[in-house]
Amino acid sequence: MVEDNLDYKEYLKEHGLKSTKQRNLLLTLLHEASTFATAEDLYFKAKQADDTISLSTIYRILELFNKKNIINKTTLLEEAKAVFELKPIAHRHHLICLGCKKIIDIDHCPLESFEKKLEATTDFSIVDHKLELYGYCKECKNNIPKKS
Numbered sequence: 001m002v003e004d005n006l007d008y009k010e011y012l013k014e015h016g017l018k019s020t021k022q023r024n025l026l027l028t029l030l031h032e033a034s035t036f037a038t039a040e041d042l043y044f045k046a047k048q049a050d051d052t053i054s055l056s057t058i059y060r061i062l063e064l065f066n067k068k069n070i071i072n073k074t075t076l077l078e079e080a081k082a083v084f085e086l087k088p089i090a091h092r093h094h095l096i097c098l099g100c101k102k103i104i105d106i107d108h109c110p111l112e113s114f115e116k117k118l119e120a121t122t123d124f125s126i127v128d129h130k131l132e133l134y135g136y137c138k139e140c141k142n143n144i145p146k147k148s
């Protein structure tokens with residue numbers, strides 16, 4: 001399944017990173033993951049394609065990707081673990097269900113005009129922001145125990 005390496009080579013270069021087999025592999029796995037993945041999830045999958053890879057290598061690459069702004073690093077409320085996803089080409093936010101851990105993408109960004117206002121009033125140059133919304137999806141909403 002790791003055939004997209006050529007594309008990632010360019011992608012890594014654009015972000016000032018050298019393309020390596022393990023970086024390409026991790027990008028492929030992040031790309032394939034339909035939702036946020038933990039370092040352990042990625043390690044488990046990476047191991048099947050490259051059994052020389054170690055968990056600390058995964059962490060190192062993820063930190064590097066995070067520093068280069070290629071991925072989003074978030075912590076789900078109830079879990080202490082950090083989760084990662086490939087940054088979409090288009091800027092996006094998420095609704096995260098606390099019941100089933102489903103993650104719904106929101107294409108609309110409500111903060112764009114707010115950012116401009118902030119930049120104007122604070123003289124701060126904003127390059128990015130994070131916004132995740134937590135709650136319960138339609139299915140889980142019906143299963144929340146009612147307060148008595």
Ligand SMILES: [Zn+2]
Nearest residue numbers: 097100137140
């Ligand atoms: Zn749910």
Ligand SMILES: [Zn+2]
Nearest residue numbers: 091109110111
């Ligand atoms: Zn936004």
